[in-house]
Amino acid sequence: MNLEIRTPDRSVYSGEVSLIQLPGIDGLFEILEHHAPLVAALKKGAIKIQDASQQTQSFDINGGVVEVLQGKVLVLAE
Numbered sequence: 006m007n008l009e010i011r012t013p014d015r016s017v018y019s020g021e022v023s024l025i026q027l028p029g030i031d032g033l034f035e036i037l038e039h040h041a042p043l044v045a046a047l048k049k050g051a052i053k054i055q056d057a058s059q060q061t062q063s064f065d066i067n068g069g070v071v072e073v074l075q076g077k078v079l080v081l082a083e
């Protein structure tokens with residue numbers, strides 16, 4: 006699935022990933038391929054991703070929102 010992480014200043018990440026872990030307001034949750042459409046608020050924490058080559062990366066955020074739609078995940082983060 007395609008992931009894009011944006012802040013007000015710049016694009017932080019753009020690429021294909023196999024797993025995304027996000028800090029939701031009610032706790033951590035994960036997004037995998039073929040996830041149902043979703044819009045959720047995010048709290049301060051770390052976004053952890055696993056890319057197509059199984060490498061893990063982490064991005065710290067201060068909150069934001071995530072949208073999942075048709076194999077695309079967009080994170081608008083602070």
